[in-house]
Amino acid sequence: MKRIQVVTMGCSKNRVDSEHLMRVLQERGYALVPEDVPLSSAEVDEVIINTCGFIQDAKEESIGAILEAAEAKKAGLIRKLSVFGCLSQRYPSELQTEIPEVDEWRGVLTFNTLDRVLTTPSHYAYLKISEGCDRTCAYCAIPLIRGPHVSVPLEDLVEEARGLAARGVKELIVIAQDTTYYGLDRYGKRCLARLLEQLAKIDGIEWIRLHYSYPAGFPDDVLHVMADNPKICPYIDIPLQHSADRVLAMMRRGIDGRQTRALVDRMRQLVPGVVLRTTLIVGHPGEGEAEFRDLLDFVAASRFERMGAFPYSEEEGTYGALHYPDEIPPEVKQERYDRLMELQSGISLAYNRSRIGSRERVLVDSFTDGVLVARSRTESPEVDGEILIDARPDECVGQFIDVSITGADEYDLIGEIAPEPADPDR
Numbered sequence: 001m002k003r004i005q006v007v008t009m010g011c012s013k014n015r016v017d018s019e020h021l022m023r024v025l026q027e028r029g030y031a032l033v034p035e036d037v038p039l040s041s042a043e044v045d046e047v048i049i050n051t052c053g054f055i056q057d058a059k060e061e062s063i064g065a066i067l068e069a070a071e072a073k074k075a076g077l078i079r080k081l082s083v084f085g086c087l088s089q090r091y092p093s094e095l096q097t098e099i100p101e102v103d104e105w106r107g108v109l110t111f112n113t114l115d116r117v118l119t120t121p122s123h124y125a126y127l128k129i130s131e132g133c134d135r136t137c138a139y140c141a142i143p144l145i146r147g148p149h150v151s152v153p154l155e156d157l158v159e160e161a162r163g164l165a166a167r168g169v170k171e172l173i174v175i176a177q178d179t180t181y182y183g184l185d186r187y188g189k190r191c192l193a194r195l196l197e198q199l200a201k202i203d204g205i206e207w208i209r210l211h212y213s214y215p216a217g218f219p220d221d222v223l224h225v226m227a228d229n230p231k232i233c234p235y236i237d238i239p240l241q242h243s244a245d246r247v248l249a250m251m252r253r254g255i256d257g258r259q260t261r262a263l264v265d266r267m268r269q270l271v272p273g274v275v276l277r278t279t280l281i282v283g284h285p286g287e288g289e290a291e292f293r294d295l296l297d298f299v300a301a302s303r304f305e306r307m308g309a310f311p312y313s314e315e316e317g318t319y320g321a322l323h324y325p326d327e328i329p330p331e332v333k334q335e336r337y338d339r340l341m342e343l344q345s346g347i348s349l350a351y352n353r354s355r356i357g358s359r360e361r362v363l364v365d366s367f368t369d370g371v372l373v374a375r376s377r378t379e380s381p382e383v384d385g386e387i388l389i390d391a392r393p394d395e396c397v398g399q400f401i402d403v404s405i406t407g408a409d410e411y412d413l414i415g416e417i418a419p420e421p422a423d424p425d426r
Contacts, residue, residue, distance in 0.1 A: 001029065001030065001031045002029075002030050002031065002045050002046060003030070003031045003032075003033050003043060003044055003045045003046070004025055004030045004031070004032060004033065004044070004045065004046045004047075004048060005032075005033040005034075005035060005037065005039075005044045005046070005047050005048070006018050006021060006022050006025075006032070006035065006047075006048045006049075006050065007035055007047060007048070007049045007050065007065055007069075008035065008050045008119070009049065009050060009051050009052045009058070009061060009062045009065055009085070009087075010050075010051070010052025010054065010058055010062070010085075010086065011052065011054075012126045012173070012175050012211070012382070013126075013128055013175055013176070013177070014050050014052060014085060014086070015119060015120075015126060016116070016126050016127075016128040016175070017050060017085070017108075017109060017110075017111070018050045018119065019116035019117050019118060019119055020111035020113055020116045021048070021050070021109065021111065022116070022117035022119075023113060023115050023116045023117050024111065024113065026117065032117065035119070039068075039069065039072040039077050039078060040072075040077060042077065044077070044078050045078060045079050045080070046078060046079060046080040046081070046082070047069045047072070047073075047078050047080075047081050047082070048082045048083070048084070049062070049065055049066055049069060049081075049082070049083045049084075049085070050084055050085040051065075051066070051083060051084070051085035051086055051087035051088055052085065052086050052087060053085070053086035053087035053088075053089070053090040053091070053141065053145060054086065054141065054142065055310065055313055055315065056313045056315075057310075057313075059087055062085075062087045063087070066081075066083055066095075066099055066102065067099065069081050070099055070101035070102065073101050074101060080103050080104075081101060081102050081103055081104075082102070082103060082104040082105075082106070083095070083102050083104070083105055083106070084105070084106035084107065084108070084109050085106075085107075085108060085109075086108060086142075086145045086146070088105050088106060088107055089107030089108045089145050090141065090144070090145050090317075092105060092107065108145065108146060108147075110131060114156060114159055114160040114163060115160075115163065118164075118167070118169075120381070121365055121366065121397075121398065122167065122168050122169070122398060123168060123169060123170045123171065123363065123365075123397075123398035123399075124169060124170065124171035124172070124173065124207075124363070124365075124381060125164050125169045125171075125172060125173070126172075126173045126175050127157060127160065127161060127164075127172045127173065127174050127175065127199075128152070128175050128176060129151065129152055129157055129174055129175070129176045129179060129182050129192075129195065130149055130150060130151045130152060130176040130177070130178075130179075130181065130182055131146060131147075131149075131150045131152075131176075131177070132146040132147040132148045132149045132150050132177060133146060133148070133149055133177035133178055133181075134148055134149040134178075134181065134185075135177075135178060135214065135254075136252050136319060137241075137251055137252055137253060137319075138250060138251050138252045138318060138319040138320035138323070138324070139251060139281065139284060139312060139315065139318060139320045140315070140318060141315045141316075141317060141318050142177055144317050144318070146177065148185075149177070149178065149181055149184070149185055150185060151181075151182050151183055151184070151185050151186040151187075151191075153186065154183070154187075154191065154194070154195055154198065157195060157198075157199070158198050158199065158202070161199050161202055161205065162202055164205075165202050165203065165204035165205050166204070168204075168398070169204070169205070170204065170205065170206045170207065170363065170398070170400075171205075171206065171207040171208070171209065171363060172199060172205055172207070172208045172209070173209045173211055173380065173381070174195075174196070174199075174208065174209065174210050174211060175211045175212055176212055177212065178212060178213070178214040179192055179210060179211065179212050179213050179214075180192055180213045180214050180217065180218055180219055180222070181214065182195060183195070190217075190219045190221075192219060192222050193219060193221035193222045193224070193225045196208060196210075196222065196225050196226075196229070196232055197225055197229070199231075200229050200231040200232060205231065206231060206400070207231065207233050207363070207377060208231055208232050208233065209233045209235050209380055210222070210226075210232075210233075210235065210236055210237065211237040211380070212237055212239070213236055213237060213238040213239075214238070214239075215238060215240055215253070215255050215259075215260060215263055216253060216254035216255040216259075217254070218238075218263055220266070220270070223266070223267060223270040223271050224270065226271050226274070227270055227271045227272070233377040233378070234271050234272075234273050234274045234275060234377060234378070235274070235275045235277070235377065235378055235380065236267060236271075236274060236275075236276055236277070237277045237278075237380065237383075238276065238277070238278055239278060239279040239280075240260055240264075240278045240279070240280065241253060241279065241280055241281050241284075242280060242281060242284065242287070242291075242295055243257045243260055243261070243294055243295050243297075243298035243299075244257055244286075244287065244290075244291035244292075244294040244295060245257045245258075246286045246287075246291055247284055247286045247287050247291050247295075248260070249286075250284065250285055250286040250320075250324065251281075251284060251320075252319060257294065257298070260298075261298065261301075261302075264276065264302050275305040275306065275378040276302075276304050276305060276306070277304070277305070277306035277307070277308075277380070277383070277384070278304050278306070278307050278308075279307070279308045279309065279310075280295065280299070280307065280308075280309040280340065281309070281310060281311075281312050282295070282309060282310075282311055282312065282333055282336040282337050282340055283311045283312040283328045283332065283333030283336060283337075284312040284320075285312070285320060285324035285325065285326065285327065285328070286324070287312075287328065287336075292336050295340065296339065296340065296343060299340065299343055299344060299347070300343060300347075303347050303351070304344070304347065305347075305348070305351045305378065306348070306383075306384055307344045307347075307348070308383075309337055309340050309341060309344075310337070311330070311333035311334060311336075311337050312326070312328070312333060314326040345410050348410050348411070349408070349409065349410045352385070352408035352409065352410065352411075352412075352413055353408045355405045355408060355413060356405050356406065356407065356408055357404075357405065358404070358405050359402060359403070359404050359405075359418050360376045360387075360402070360403055360405060360415075361376065361377070361400055361401075361402055362374035362375060362376050362387055362400065362401060362402075362403050362415070363375055363376075363398075363399075363400055364396045364397050364398065364399055364400075364401060365381060365386070365397070366397060367391075367396070367397050370390060370391070370392065371388050371389065371390060371391070372388070372389040372390075372391045372396055372397075373386050373387075373388060373389075374386065374387045374388075374389060374401070374403065374415070375387060385410075385411035385412040385413065386411075386412050386413075387403060387405070387412070387413045387414075387415045388412055388413070388414055388415070389403055389414075389415045389416060389417060390416065391417055401417060401418075402417070402418040403415035403416060403417055403418050404416050404417075404418045
């Protein structure tokens with residue numbers, strides 16, 4: 001039996017693609033080797049790499065993985081090397097010329113199967129509800145790579161989610177290039193709220209978390225469902241990218257600074273206690289010192305519980321690369337990035353410290369060296385901090401427990417297993 005290792009680079013959407021591919025390989029009789037098994041172990045016959053081509057750092061990381069596997073092939077450690085995904089979709093001829101050791105190049109692969117291998121812990125899974133994107137953001141190459149937005153039929157998503165629940169999945173993380181656009185192409189209207197309501201009816205699914213929302217035209221019915229349904233986590237991942245009118249216009253985001261601030265306020269008002277995770281870009285064309293100051297003021301006022309940022313990098317073929325000169329020096333971009341992240345560091349620390357003394361229900365992800373690693377409804381796996389609990393019982397993994405928060409730093413929290421509440425009748 002041929003032993004194949006699938007290596008996934010980039011985002012959780014790529015992870016889902018790899019999981020579907022792995023199920024197809026299993027059905028064809030291949031044995032799957034875990035991604036963390038080193039190629040030097042002689043347990044791998046073939047490597048398949050799912051690449052990312054979003055920004056420069058991600059592209060370099062994918063190329064590094066390909067080159068490492070190519071060296072393993074030259075050394076006789078593996079017999080075949082295949083590559084697919086966003087990077088090879090975007091640069092097919094260049095990659096084939098530069099890395100001839102690769103036996104097979106493919107672009108983006110899509111799968112119609114509802115079944116897949118889970119590479120996440122068995123108690124949570126990503127649910128990809130659409131492919132592609134109709135947005136025309138100036139800096140983004142995703143529509144060039146993935147094509148237009150295509151929603152998965154709602155009944156297929158519910159069936160897939162039921163299958164995941166039957167396998168022990170307790171948390172669904174809803175993902176897409178733009179989750180708020182779901183349904184427009186297939187049903188003529190935004191149907192994300194309807195989908196969330198249907199997913200929440202599935203026995204066994206306890207948490208549903210929303211990622212990758214787009215601010216322009218954000219559907220308020222999603223906020224009402226989130227506020228009313230306890231299974232929908234009060235958590236929104238919404239990349240806002242900037243706050244200054246001039247920069248947002250040049251980014252082609254379809255929303256201005258006033259509307260962006262109003263959306264944040266509306267989310268906080270309609271979903272009490274909501275946790276917002278956002279991503280911002282510094283150094284985009286059009287960002288002068290005044291626009292950057294506007295961004296700092298916006299972050300200071302909005303107090304995002306989670307925030308990531310990255311300096312602008314020009315991506316060939318995008319609207320921005322074709323129409324805007326990238327004139328801001330790298331050192332200025334880095335200096336702005338550092339200032340922004342220093343501001344956010346204090347905000348994140350204050351938020352985490354505000355939770356000390358609280359009792360929270362958490363889902364335990366793992367147990368290592370006597371420490372349970374867990375998350376509450378306000379932490380998403382892989383991208384947010386964790387709740388660390390000194391404990392002996394590793395049988396808690398994949399289960400919900402109550403903890404008392406006893407400490408916090410900028411990223412993680414410390415907790416202890418909470419005692420059972422006192423019985424009022426005793």
